[in-house]
Amino acid sequence: MDFKKSIRFLTVKIVGQYINLLHLVHPKKALQLSYALFTNPRTGKISHNKLPEILKDTIKETFHHNEHHFQTYTWTGNDTKILLVHGWESNSARWEKTLPYLQKSGSTIIAIDAPAHGQSSGEEFNVPRYAEFINKAVKKYNPSIIIGHSIGGSACIYHQYLHPETSIEKMVILGAPSDLKTLLDNYIQMLSLNRKMFHLLEKRYLENFNFKLEDFSGGTFAKHIKIDGIIAHDKSDTVVAFQEGQKIANGWKKSHFITTNDLGHSMHDDKLYQEIYQFLFEAKE
Structure with missing residues (x-):
């Protein structure tokens, strides 16, 4: 190694x-x-004839946006809809460990492939284009919950900053960078x-x-976010520094900041998922 x-x-x-x-x-x-x-991501692309097992038994839709197209995958459930937004050099299959926790709620779950990732088109990834894809998916599916990991979380924050009046009521951000x-x-x-x-x-x-680069900041965008949310970041994250999560939390007044240890950047953890589930669903009951 x-x-x-x-x-x-x-x-x-x-x-x-x-x-x-x-x-x-x-x-x-x-x-x-x-x-x-x-x-340009080096990994994360998948072909339709070599889909990961978790994505096979889903409803698949391809959306066209300007000269690009992007892919979504839906696990059907009730009227509560959750949109999942993955990060850099990944794809919608990254949610395999998260799905069982969310599916306990009976919700309909939709995952989106980022630009130049999964089955979506292009070679270049950038947050503004990802936010455009997210906005088109939000208009189509009307999710009340959005969950983003890594730079997918950054795209969620930027989208919420640009489009505050949507169906989204709660947002969960995992291991996201703040400043470009x-x-x-x-x-x-x-x-x-x-x-x-x-x-x-x-x-x-x-x-x-x-x-300007200094103006593209999740911490700054978060100051304008009015919905409730969770930001979770791991102290041992070597991909995105812990301080980046703190910047977002400092700006987003209606958020709850969760510090984790020894999860790294992936953020897959039973206890964390239980806290997220409680925030998303049990407060309603």
């Missing part, structure tokens, strides 16, 4: 040095490569890219999405 980590570390650093050298002679190509590495600038900083440090590359990437985001 240590040998594999060493090889991966060296590979990452070599790629970073290549981008730094490429920037000296072809800055546009260096930008294209660094942006692609940051936004922090993600990009970590990426720059991981590859040891020079600061010029950071400024080029920052400019690319401004041109593509019309926002």
Whole structure:
């Protein structure tokens, strides 16, 4: 395992040095490569003829949005609907361990594949496009509950900020990053890219999405959220720092922040799921 980590570390650093050298002679190509590495998932795609077992016995729908399409999977139940939003380099099958807890409520459960993940189209993932997919699914299914993991949680928060008047009444966010600038900083440090590359990437985001990196913050968006929610984050999360969850919780006044230990980034845990179930369903009874 240590040998594999060493090889991966060296590979990452070599790629970073290549981008730094490429920037000296072809800055546009260096930008294209660094942006692609940051936004193009390496894993998470699935084909319709090789569906994970958990997704086979579902109602499948494909939605078209501009030049893209995205996939949803529905486990039918009662009139209470829950929308599940997965994270980076994953797909709707990641909810396999979560489903039994939610299905105890009898709810109808819908999972969505992110841009460039699962059976959804594209090569590039970004939160604004994911939020557009979420909004289309919300309009179609009218869920009262939305649950997001990792950057899927960030997309849920951004969606709620953009579209506060929807059917959604409660939201659960698991291990989500807050600040895009922090993600990009970590990426720059991981590859040891020079600061010029950071400024080029920052400019690319401004041109593509019309926002500055420092303005794209879950903690800032959360200040506008009026619905009740849970934010859960693990202290030993090595993928998304614990402080990112705290930033979101500090902004979202109607949220309850749950700290977990030794769950890592996946956040699969009986006790946590029981707390979530209680928040979502038992308060009604």
